[in-house]
Amino acid sequence: MTEHPGPAAAPTILVVDDEPLIRDSIADRLRAEGFAVTTADDGPAALAAQQGTVFDAVVLDVMLPGMDGLEVCRRMQTHTTTPVLMLTARADETDLVIGLGIGADDYLSKPFSMRELVARLRALIRRAERYAPDATAGPPAPETEVETLGEVQIDHAARRVLVSGSPIHLTRTEFDLLVSLARRPGAVLTRAQLLESVWQWPDAGETRTVDSHIRSLRQKVGAHHIRTVHGVGYALEVVR
Structure with missing residues (x-):
């Protein structure tokens, strides 16, 4: 008798944006695409959500009240390697370079297409899975290339x-x-x-x-x- 593996778990995404319309629109589209989605409307809520869940990726708006997205990203990257896709409405390249420099993996400028957002997230998750340690592979070889x-x-x-x-x-x-x-x-x-x-x-x-x-x-x-x-x-x- 051949056993067939069950369905793969849905990728988990944290969406952080203080604008309800944008946040809910992103969450609805991602759920329709088969993702499991958690939302947060500010930096502290995002960091709290991350404490209890290992997400496959984070969609993070730069312009958040109080603690901005750059600071949220910096704090996230001190204890996790979760891919971060930043959303920005700013044309200032400095913000983008800072965000990428502190650990963001990619960014999208508003306005953006939901189709592109989904494609970017899938690419980030594929890359993260490529470098994830294989629990069945044993310890890495001592040789270093x-x-x-x-x-x-x-x-x-x-x-x-x-x-x-x-x-x-x-x-x-x-x-x-x-x-x-x-x-x-x-x-x-x-x-x-x-x-x-x-x-x-x-x-x-x-x-x-x-x-x-x-x-x-x-x-x-x-x-x-x-x-x-x-x-x-x-x-x-x-x-x-």
Whole structure:
């Protein structure tokens, strides 16, 4: 007799937005797409919700009353690696770079399409599952794959980066972006190639996401390590 596995558990999403119409609209669409959704209308409520539940992803508005979304994200990332998708109505790139730098994995600018929101969340969850430890695999092998490209050293097994011998804290997305560039040092990768490699998006329509993450990555590893070819893309420069 063959046993068939039961249905997979629905991905759990925390939606944080102080505007009821937006919050409820997102929650309704995600539930219709098969997600299990918890909502919060401010930062303290979001942090309280996270204390009792391990979410698969968080949709977090930047503009929250009292404790803004950037501070909420920073606090969340001190004790969890849950992917965070930030929503912003601001055109100021500084907010985006700060948000990505403190641990947000992606962002959407308002107004946005629900279809794109769902696609972004599914991509974030797939990436998080790819790096989740396998409980049946046993302890990791002692060997560590370390790649040295001039001043930049990438420890793939530990997902750790050193620049000129000093450790650099990178978010999951920043690390994946650096690794994608490091696969072909000196070669220019287009934004479309990076979107597909890092975010698994075959549609290259949202290239601004790549630019924002590159800005954040540059601040951490040093601007001279990443070359911009305007209108084309980016390359990792091997600086010795």
